[in-house]
Amino acid sequence: MSDKPIKVCMVGYTLYLTDARIKAYVRSLEKRGIETDAIVLQESGKGREEKTNSGVIYYLTKKYRGSNSVRYVLSYFQFFLAAFFKLTTLHLRKRYTTIHVHNMPNFIVFTAIIPKILGVRIILDVHDLMTANYMAKFSVKDDHWLIRLLKFEQKLSAAFVDIVLCADHQQKEMLAQYGIPKEKITVMMNVANEDIFKPVTCEKHEEKFQLVYHGTVAERLGIDILLRAMALVKDRMPVFLSVYGDGDYINECMKLRENLKLEDCVYFSASAFNVEDVPKMISIMDVGIVPNKKTPATDRFMMPVKLMECVHLQIPVIAPRLRIIQRYFDETMIKYFEPENVENLARCIVELYENPEERKILVKNTNKFIEKHNWKTQEKEYLKLILSGNHTN
Numbered sequence: 001m002s003d004k005p006i007k008v009c010m011v012g013y014t015l016y017l018t019d020a021r022i023k024a025y026v027r028s029l030e031k032r033g034i035e036t037d038a039i040v041l042q043e044s045g046k047g048r049e050e051k052t053n054s055g056v057i058y059y060l061t062k063k064y065r066g067s068n069s070v071r072y073v074l075s076y077f078q079f080f081l082a083a084f085f086k087l088t089t090l091h092l093r094k095r096y097t098t099i100h101v102h103n104m105p106n107f108i109v110f111t112a113i114i115p116k117i118l119g120v121r122i123i124l125d126v127h128d129l130m131t132a133n134y135m136a137k138f139s140v141k142d143d144h145w146l147i148r149l150l151k152f153e154q155k156l157s158a159a160f161v162d163i164v165l166c167a168d169h170q171q172k173e174m175l176a177q178y179g180i181p182k183e184k185i186t187v188m189m190n191v192a193n194e195d196i197f198k199p200v201t202c203e204k205h206e207e208k209f210q211l212v213y214h215g216t217v218a219e220r221l222g223i224d225i226l227l228r229a230m231a232l233v234k235d236r237m238p239v240f241l242s243v244y245g246d247g248d249y250i251n252e253c254m255k256l257r258e259n260l261k262l263e264d265c266v267y268f269s270a271s272a273f274n275v276e277d278v279p280k281m282i283s284i285m286d287v288g289i290v291p292n293k294k295t296p297a298t299d300r301f302m303m304p305v306k307l308m309e310c311v312h313l314q315i316p317v318i319a320p321r322l323r324i325i326q327r328y329f330d331e332t333m334i335k336y337f338e339p340e341n342v343e344n345l346a347r348c349i350v351e352l353y354e355n356p357e358e359r360k361i362l363v364k365n366t367n368k369f370i371e372k373h374n375w376k377t378q379e380k381e382y383l384k385l386i387l388s389g390n391h392t393n
Contacts, residue, residue, distance in 0.1 A: 194375055
């Protein structure tokens with residue numbers, strides 16, 4: 001590999017605009033002068049391709065939004081076929097040395113079957129466990145035929161690739177239970193890339209206590225819980241909630257805002273945002289809110305990216321007492337509330353409003369997490385994989 005130029009291609013059923021994980025990898029490769037392309041979903045206002053500092057972004061099919069599982073699967077296959085032909089054509093012309101494929105779904109790794117046959121190293125990056133996510137999204141149990149199929153799909157996809165990356169240590173443990181060798185798996189947490197998430201110096205809003213939720217607007221992520229908590233506190237304190245993001249639950253949330261008469265204290269952007277805009281967008285906020293509901297996915301395997309971004313930007317966080325969060329953050333680092341408990345969440349909001357010193361202590365204590373889990377450390381590990389091809393656990 002050292003005798004030829006290093007070229008990397010990212011492939012993912014994702015919106016490049018909002019995918020902090022893919023952008024973190026691309027930034028790291030870009031700094032090393034490594035040519036990096038990306039094959040992703042179509043975005044509004046974008047053409048078929050766009051040149052970047054290090055390569056080209058190729059926009060293919062559109063993302064399906066909705067709750068119909070059949071249409072979800074069909075949209076995956078549509079992207080798979082488009083990505084297979086695009087990646088094969090590009091590889092024959094550019095000769096990639098590594099193809100880095102991002103789930104969901106996992107089977108997108110097979111878009112790289114021709115490059116794999118030709119000797120290219122393939123990475124599968126497990127952002128989310130499909131089994132846990134589908135159980136939560138479509139309310140099915142572990143013994144459902146679809147979940148059994150997804151377990152097989154995960155194992156087969158992992159067997160096809162050379163390296164498996166995942167987003168946290170509990171994911172790694174579950175992947176090992178599926179039969180994937182532990183030595184093949186490396187944890188790359190969704191920590192904030194310091195090159196993107198630079199704290200912005202700004203004055204806090206003195207008249208209102210500013211709360212923020214930024215990310216996907218989905219029922220399982222508890223935006224309705226947060227809105228109901230806002231209804232309990234809005235007459236007790238000067239408070240304002242900003243919700244940045246979009247998703248298949250946005251219309252229901254906006255109707256709930258109206259029903260709860262929260263129009264004067266809750267803002268919805270109702271649109272996706274550029275990852276690079278997050279620091280400017282949320283640095284002015286007093287508290288970040290992670291209202292995730294408790295499901296098999298959110299409790300064990302979905303480490304909230306928004307939480308780690310707030311922590312990096314020195315914003316105190318209120319979050320549900322879920323196992324995946326408690327694995328990395330103790331009671332001195334996060335203001336915890338009982339999952340789906342509206343009154344408990346409202347109490348936490350009021351307590352942090354009334355106690356500025358507690359907010360400072362929470363921020364100070366989260367530095368212990370940043371010292372141990374940060375992008376600079378992970379970047380070295382990732383570049384080691386790309387530059388040398390040697391995989392370490």
